[in-house]
Each structure stands twice: as C-alpha cells, then as structure tokens.
Amino acid sequence: MKRFAALFNAIDQSTKTTVKVAALAEYFQEAPEEDRIWTIAIFSGRRPKRAVNTTRLREWGAEVAGIPLWLFEEAYPIVGDLAETIALVLPPPDTETDHGLTHWINALRDLSQVEEPGRKAFVLDAWASLDPTQRFLFNKLLTGGFRIGVSQKLMTRALASATDKDEAEMAHRLMGDWDPATTTWARLILEDDPAANASRPYPFYLAYALEDEPENLGEPKDWQAEWKWDGIRGQLILRDGKHFVWSRGEELMTDRFPELSRARDFIPDGTVLDGELLAWGDGAPQNFNALQKRIGRKTVPKKLLSEAPVILYAYDLLEWGGADLRQTPLQDRRATLETLCASLPDDAPVRLSPTVPFDSWDTLAQTRTAARDAQAEGLMLKRSDSPYLTGRKKGDWWKWKLDPLTIDAVMIYAQSGHGRRANLFTDFTFAVWNGNDLVPFTKAYSGLTDEEFRKITAWVKKNTQQRFGPVRQVTPHHVFEIAFEGIQASSRHKSGVALRFPRMSRWRHDKPVQEANSLDDLNEMLAIYG
Amino acid sequence: MSGALTFTPAGIYCPAGDFYIDPWKPVSRALITHGHADHARWGMESYLATDIAAPVMRHRLGDVSIDTIGYGERLQIGGATVSFHPAGHVPGSAQIRVEVEGEVWVASGDYKMVDDGLSTPFEPVKCHHFITESTFGLPVFRWQDQAVIAAQINDWWAGCAAAGKTAFLGCYALGKAQRLMSMLNPDIGPILTHTAIENTNAVMRTQGIALPDTVQAGPDLNPKDHRGAIVLAPPSALGSAWARKFGAQENAFASGWMALRGIRRRRAGDRGFVISDHADWSDLLSAITGTGAENIYVTHGYTEIFTRYLNDQGWNAQVLQTEFGGEDAEDEAA
Numbered sequence: 001m002k003r004f005a006a007l008f009n010a011i012d013q014s015t016k017t018t019v020k021v022a023a024l025a026e027y028f029q030e031a032p033e034e035d036r037i038w039t040i041a042i043f044s045g046r047r048p049k050r051a052v053n054t055t056r057l058r059e060w061g062a063e064v065a066g067i068p069l070w071l072f073e074e075a076y077p078i079v080g081d082l083a084e085t086i087a088l089v090l091p092p093p094d095t096e097t098d099h100g101l102t103h104w105i106n107a108l109r110d111l112s113q114v115e116e117p118g119r120k121a122f123v124l125d126a127w128a129s130l131d132p133t134q135r136f137l138f139n140k141l142l143t144g145g146f147r148i149g150v151s152q153k154l155m156t157r158a159l160a161s162a163t164d165k166d167e168a169e170m171a172h173r174l175m176g177d178w179d180p181a182t183t184t185w186a187r188l189i190l191e192d193d194p195a196a197n198a199s200r201p202y203p204f205y206l207a208y209a210l211e212d213e214p215e216n217l218g219e220p221k222d223w224q225a226e227w228k229w230d231g232i233r234g235q236l237i238l239r240d241g242k243h244f245v246w247s248r249g250e251e252l253m254t255d256r257f258p259e260l261s262r263a264r265d266f267i268p269d270g271t272v273l274d275g276e277l278l279a280w281g282d283g284a285p286q287n288f289n290a291l292q293k294r295i296g297r298k299t300v301p302k303k304l305l306s307e308a309p310v311i312l313y314a315y316d317l318l319e320w321g322g323a324d325l326r327q328t329p330l331q332d333r334r335a336t337l338e339t340l341c342a343s344l345p346d347d348a349p350v351r352l353s354p355t356v357p358f359d360s361w362d363t364l365a366q367t368r369t370a371a372r373d374a375q376a377e378g379l380m381l382k383r384s385d386s387p388y389l390t391g392r393k394k395g396d397w398w399k400w401k402l403d404p405l406t407i408d409a410v411m412i413y414a415q416s417g418h419g420r421r422a423n424l425f426t427d428f429t430f431a432v433w434n435g436n437d438l439v440p441f442t443k444a445y446s447g448l449t450d451e452e453f454r455k456i457t458a459w460v461k462k463n464t465q466q467r468f469g470p471v472r473q474v475t476p477h478h479v480f481e482i483a484f485e486g487i488q489a490s491s492r493h494k495s496g497v498a499l500r501f502p503r504m505s506r507w508r509h510d511k512p513v514q515e516a517n518s519l520d521d522l523n524e525m526l527a528i529y530g
Numbered sequence: 531m532s533g534a535l536t537f538t539p540a541g542i543y544c545p546a547g548d549f550y551i552d553p554w555k556p557v558s559r560a561l562i563t564h565g566h567a568d569h570a571r572w573g574m575e576s577y578l579a580t581d582i583a584a585p586v587m588r589h590r591l592g593d594v595s596i597d598t599i600g601y602g603e604r605l606q607i608g609g610a611t612v613s614f615h616p617a618g619h620v621p622g623s624a625q626i627r628v629e630v631e632g633e634v635w636v637a638s639g640d641y642k643m644v645d646d647g648l649s650t651p652f653e654p655v656k657c658h659h660f661i662t663e664s665t666f667g668l669p670v671f672r673w674q675d676q677a678v679i680a681a682q683i684n685d686w687w688a689g690c691a692a693a694g695k696t697a698f699l700g701c702y703a704l705g706k707a708q709r710l711m712s713m714l715n716p717d718i719g720p721i722l723t724h725t726a727i728e729n730t731n732a733v734m735r736t737q738g739i740a741l742p743d744t745v746q747a748g749p750d751l752n753p754k755d756h757r758g759a760i761v762l763a764p765p766s767a768l769g770s771a772w773a774r775k776f777g778a779q780e781n782a783f784a785s786g787w788m789a790l791r792g793i794r795r796r797r798a799g800d801r802g803f804v805i806s807d808h809a810d811w812s813d814l815l816s817a818i819t820g821t822g823a824e825n826i827y828v829t830h831g832y833t834e835i836f837t838r839y840l841n842d843q844g845w846n847a848q849v850l851q852t853e854f855g856g857e858d859a860e861d862e863a864a
Binding site for chain 2: 012016065067068070071072074075078079080081084085088089149418424
C-alpha cells in the first residue's frame with residue numbers, strides 16, 4: 001500500500017492536472033499489474049463492497065483512540081470525512097507492514113465471511129500497522145466512496161500516456177461492467193479485442209452549456225435542434241442476442257427497465273442507441289416526477305410498469321450492423337436512425353426523438369420558450385456533420401437550456417459541509433413567508449464562491465440562535481435568490497412543494513428579509529409550471 | 531464568579547489589583563500575554579508585558595506606555611501578586627499568574643508545550659484556576675515533531691529550487707515566520723521575506739533574538755537575482771501581484787489547520803504543512819493536568835466540546851466567552 005499511498009500523496013498535494021497525470025502515468029507503468037487494475041477500478045467508482053458498517057468503525061475508532069464516542073461524533077463533522085477522522089484520532093502505529101493494494105482489497109473482500117469479533121481484530125491490526133496516509137486509504141477502502149480529486153477523464157489521460165494509446169480508445173475500454181477481481185491488465189488495457197465485452201457501452205458524448213448567443217454558431221442550416229429531455233441519458237445495446245441498458249453514470253440499468261427487453265423483438269443485433277430514458281404516457285413524454293418513481297427500484301411491480309412505462313427516446317445511433325458509426329457525420333447517423341425507428345411498431349419501447357425544425361436562430365429562440373410545455377428543459381444544438389465524440393467537448397454539441405425559475409428566500413438553518421468544505425457552513429435551509437411565519441421549502445448547497453461561503457460562515461457563527469446537533473438555526477436575515485429547474489407538489493414537504501436542482505444563484509444583499517417571496521408566490525409557480 | 535479574577539464585558543479583570551488581562555476594550559491598566567492582535571489591542575492607558583514581548587508590541591501599537599517584567603519576577607499590584615511565566619507560543623509570550631489571598635489563577639493566553647527553539651519553552655504553573663485556550667481542542671489534532679516538519683518543508687523547497695520555481699510559504703508574520711525561518715536549511719537557497727515579516731525580524735534581531743539571514747523582498751528586489759529562493763509571506767500576499775513577479779512558483783501554507791484535508795485543499799495551493807504555535811489535543815490535556823487546577827475556563831477554539839470533555843474527565847470546567855480569535859479555521863494565525 002506504500003506505493004498507492006505515495007501516488008495518493010502526489011495527487012492530493014497538487015492542484016495541477018499535469019502533475020496528477022504524470023504521477024498516475026508513472027504508477028501505471030511501475031506498480032504491480034493487479035494493483036494498477038484496482039487503482040483504475042477505484043478511481044472509476046468500482047469500489048469494493050463495504051466490509052464493515054460505519055457505526056462499528058466509529059465505535060472501534062473511538063475505543064482505540066481512548067476517547068468517548070460522543071467526542072468522536074463531534075469531531076467527525078468538523079473533519080468532514082469519516083475515514084480521515086478515524087485516521088487522525090488513532091495513536092501512531094506500533095508495527096509496519098508492506099502489503100500491496102490488492103492484498104488489502106482481497107482481505108477486505110474475505111472479511112465479509114468473517115464473524116464480527118474476527119472483523120474487529122482484523123481492522124484493529126491493520127490500524128496498528130499502517131502509517132497515517134495508508135490508514136486513511138485503508139479506511140476509504142473500508143467505507144467506500146473514493147473521491148480524491150481524480151476524475152475518470154484524468155485517469156484515462158494518464159493511462160493513454162502510460163500505454164501510448166489513444167485517449168478515446170482508452171475511455172471506451174474502461175466502460176462497462178468489467179470486474180477488477182477477474183480481469184487482467186493485458187485484457188483490460190492492452191489486448192486488441194474490441195468485441196471482448198458485448199455489454200460494453202461507448203463513452204457518452206456530453207454537451208457544454210451554450211453561453212453565447214446561438215448566432216455565433218454560424219448558419220442555422222448547419223445545425224440540428226432537438227428538445228433537451230429531462231430524463232436519464234441512456235445507451236441501449238443489442239449484441240449477441242442480449243440487450244443492455246446503461247446510464248450516463250455507467251450504471252447498468254437493464255433490470256430496472258424490463259420493458260426495454262422488447263426492443264430485441266424489433267431491432268437487429270449489432271445496434272447501439274443513444275437517447276433519453278423517459279416515462280411515457282398519453283402519447284407524450286411525462287415529467288421527471290413520473291420517472292422518479294422508477295429510479296432506485298431494482299425490481300418493478302406490475303402496477304408501476306403500467307402507470308409509468310419507460311421508453312428510450314432515441315436521438316443517436318452509435319453502432320449499426322455491428323459497425324462503430326461514431327465517425328460518421330450526425331446527419332447520416334440520423335438518417336439511418338430515422339429509417340430504423342420508422343420500422344418500429346407504435347408500442348415499441350424505442351421511439352424517435354424528433355428534431356425541432358427552424359430556419360433562423362430567432363424562430364428557434366421563440367420555440368425554446370415553449371420547452372416547458374413540451375416537458376423539455378430546453379434545446380440541444382448539434383452540428384449536422386459532427387462525429388460522435390468522447391466525453392465533454394466544446395464545439396459540436398451545445399445544450400441551450402431555459403433560464404431557471406427563481407425565488408427569493410430567507411436562510412433559516414445552516415450546516416457545515418463535508419470534505420473540501422468541512423469547517424465552512426455550506427448547506428442551508430431556505431424559507432418563504434406565510435403571513436408572519438417562515439416556512440422552509442428547500443435546501444441548497446451550491447452556487448456561492450469560497451469567499452462568500454467564508455463570509456456567511458463567519459456570520460452564522462455570530463448569529464446562531466439554537467443548535468440541533470450539527471444544524472444551527474440562525475437569525476432570519478439573509479435573502480438568497482434560489483434558482484431551480486422545476487417545481488412539483490409534494491406531500492413530504494411542509495411547504496407542499498419540491499424543487500428540482502435548487503441552488504443559490506445570488507446573495508441578495510440588497511433585499512431586506514421582509515421582501516423575500518411568499519408561499520403564495522411559490523404556489524403560483526406550482527400552478528404554472530408544476 | 532468571584533475570586534482573584536472575574537470576567538467582565540471588557541475582559542478578564544482582577545478587582546484586587548484593578549487591572550485586566552488581554553482586554554478587548556480600552557482600560558486603564560492591561561497585562562498582556564503576547565503581542566498578537568487579538569490579545570494586545572490598541573487603546574489601553576498602560577500596558578505590562580514581558581521584556582521579550584514588549585519590543586514587538588511597541589512596533590505594532592506605536593507610541594504606547596509599556597512597562598516590562600521578566601519571567602518569574604514577582605510584582606505586587608494592589609492586593610494581587612502577579613508574575614509572568616513562559617507560554618512557549620511566540621517569543622516573549624507569557625502565562626500570567628495572579629495570586630490574591632492564597633488563591634492562584636493562571637491566564638495562559640495562547641500556548642504550546644513543544645520547544646520551538648525560539649520561544650522560551652512553556653513552564654507549567656501550579657494554580658487553583660486555569661484559563662486555557664482550545665484552538666485545537668479536538669482529538670484529531672496531533673502534531674508531529676518539529677524536525678519531521680522541517681524535513682518536509684526543506685524537501686519541498688529543494689524540489690521547487692531544482693525545478694526552477696520559487697517556493698512561497700504562507701505564514702503568520704509574528705512568531706510562526708521566525709520559527710519557520712530557523713527550521714530552514716540555508717544551504718538550499720536564499721531566504722526572502724515579505725516586508726511585514728522582515729519588519730518583525732528587524733525588531734527581534736535588535737533585541738538579540740538570533741534569526742537566520744534573510745533578504746527583504748521589497749519593491750526593488752529583482753527575483754532573478756535570487757534563484758532557488760524560499761519566500762515567507764503572510765497568506766494574503768500569496769498569489770498577489772507582488773508574488774506573481776517571481777514567475778514560476780509553488781505555494782504552501784504552514785498552519786495547524788493543515789492537519790485537516792478539507793481545509794488543506796481549500797487553502798493550501800500546492801502544499802500544506804502541519805505546524806502550529808498552539809498546543810495540540812494531548813498537550814492541552816497535559817498542560818491542564820500539569821497545573822493541578824480543579825477549575826478550568828476555556829476561552830477560545832472548540833470551547834463547548836473541549837469543556838464537555840474536561841467535565842467528563844472530572845474537572846470543573848466552563849466556557850468563557852471572549853473576543854480572542856481561535857474558533858475560525860479561516861483564521862491565519864494558528
């Protein structure tokens with residue numbers, strides 16, 4: 001684990017991408033091959049199963065540190081990371097071991113078969129023999145969740161550099177459901193066998209938000225416009241007589257959307273479609289709320305299947321007849337996609353997401369204002385002759401979203417953040433007026449700069465009225481503009497509404513607290529947009 | 531609360547001697563533990579501080595009336611017997627012992643127990659009532675040996691120098707900067723200082739405190755003449771127009787807060803070194819134990835948590851609201 005800890009330190013100590021990539025590339029050339037595989041797995045979110053629950057870890061950590069559990073629990077939110085808190089409170093190690101990363105991961109896997117006293121003995125032994133950084137990493141492996149400032153993109157770049165391969169090819173190799181416990185460095189990274197994994201999705205091409213006026217993109221005739229749907233971006237793969245459904249977050253969702261299996265009846269093998277998973281009803285896409293009921297469910301009861309049937313609203317064709325079409329211009333991919341979809345019956349679980357015709361940017365801007373009526377969150381603009389690229393790239397695809405809805409709200413509770421934001425108050429609850437009362441209606445965590453978070457933190461410390469554990473009730477004083485993408489009625493919230501993607505868009509220093517919006521304003525928005 | 535010391539809106543007060551300790555409002559007589567701005571404020575009619583602390587206070591507060599006293603020297607002020615004892619926080623810093631009719635109080639200001647090689651080392655003082663800080667009063671704070679940190683900083687500096695970069699080390703101007711200087715290996719390259727730090731250096735050198743050679747990085751300095759240098763500067767100067775003049779550089783920050791990864795990543799630029807002029811968790815506890823005091827007053831830092839722990843462990847502890855800095859991890863002094 002020393003080699004892995006050195007890699008972690010090199011990455012953690014730098015804010016510079018070039019330094020991180022160089023450290024990773026060196027690791028991918030030098031470390032034992034099995035450790036390289038696990039490192040790729042960890043940094044691409046394929047973490048080993050959690051071997052010990054965190055309640056036990058806290059108890060054992062406090063016990064070994066010789067402190068009461070309550071003191072540990074007080075320190076945890078201040079540090080902002082459980083693995084780190086434990087690593088910090090433990091006394092220095094008294095022995096030293098030098099097992100590799102793979103050894104520890106295998107040991108943790110085997111731990112799930114062990115009774116609790118054995119588990120505890122194992123964890124305490126490990127703590128007593130690892131230095132602080134290794135201990136922190138061991139705890140990270142124990143608790144899962146390995147966000148340490150290495151994006152998949154960065155790791156892909158390092159792998160490409162270490163193996164002298166193309167970055168896009170490397171990104172493709174890392175997609176899908178390969179298993180770090182069974183694959184090898186040669187199979188995953190080196191060997192030339194793209195058909196090795198029938199379920200492997202293509203890396204998604206992601207759009208940047210359009211910041212300029214669309215006029216700057218050039219001639220309208222060179223562009224294709226589509227509605228930007230508010231569903232789950234997904235890839236449907238039909239290969240070897242099977243089908244696979246992947247989300248953009250590389251989650252295999254085949255079993256969650258069983259209705260998509262019927263695609264096999266109509267669409268030939270060797271096809272990969274890119275599109276939006278949406279709830280479908282009354283001949284039209286339904287709002288995100290309808291799809292929400294299906295997310296997180298691994299098995300779907302019949303009733304829900306008929307209430308909120310899901311389709312793939314297809315907008316791109318990545319593979320056809322077993323051939324990779326990604327270098328083919330969009331207009332040609334689209335033509336084939338349209339022919340394919342035209343052949344499908346009406347009740348097929350795949351439909352063609354229509355293009356939005358336009359002859360000038362002005363008329364398109366007009367059309368865009370009606371996006372909410374179409375259950376869309378804006379428009380997508382795609383250059384007609386563009387290839388299908390890998391990852392987020394500027395130039396050929398843009399998302400042109402509607403301006404968010406906004407409401408001015410009063411901050412009433414504050415809580416400190418985690419990780420990089422530990423020790424800063426960053427998580428706030430906001431309220432609107434209902435008569436003379438303030439009714440909480442949403443939380444928001446993002447949108448302010450570090451400097452603003454520092455300012456509000458100092459203010460919260462001086463203006464705390466009451467504490468509820470880590471939550472502080474503050475004097476109602478500051479008004480923030482809350483931006484959000486949608487609003488729904490909700491029986492689970494006191495205010496009766498739930499917002500989609502709420503964030504702080506502006507700190508309204510200019511607005512006195514009395515001038516914040518009211519529950520009536522919120523209900524009016526619900527009536528219009530809900 | 532009655533006794534030799536009481537707590538008033540202006541600060542910690544001794545009725546028997548009619549004086550305050552580190553007051554935050556203007557008073558006639560102020561006994562000062564050390565020269566940091568949250569303890570030595572402007573506007574007192576008269577000040578009393580150690581002979582080692584006074585020069586920097588004069589430098590910072592201007593033309594004020596400061597009487598001085600040596601460590602361990604006893605002074606009768608009205609009905610109170612007063613003496614100053616080393617707190618180890620920065621050069622000249624003191625714990626102030628106040629005895630009235632056999633009842634002994636110690637107000638410790640800020641302190642650390644490790645010998646930093648520059649400040650007179652902390653000495654435990656027996657008392658009945660002990661006023662303590664708790665800036666790092668959580669069990670997650672545990673300092674490593676100064677030699678370990680010195681090696682880390684020198685390695686980093688040498689790496690910067692080898693890569694043709696200037697090493698910028700952000701630190702507090704009074705105390706921390708001088709301590710860091712004395713930990714640096716001058717064979718690596720020249721030690722440059724921001725004007726705010728060099729002014730304090732000059733005061734300390736004049737009073738006979740031995741500091742390594744430094745070059746003030748003033749407006750006329752040409753960075754090209756000082757390849758491979760380390761520059762000590764207040765954190766606010768890092769990344770400023772003045773700092774950018776030096777070209778390729780790495781920024782580091784030296785503070786106890788760097789023990790927490792979240793703060794380190796938010797604040798530290800390239801590197802964060804964990805070094806503090808405050809006591810860590812175990813030293814706070816051993817300092818308190820060493821006083822033999824039963825009554826503990828916790829002034830600043832993680833006051834509520836630390837106080838609860840002390841009470842758990844059998845002390846009679848309470849939180850004291852003061853205007854000393856400390857709780858704020860964004861504070862640059864720690």
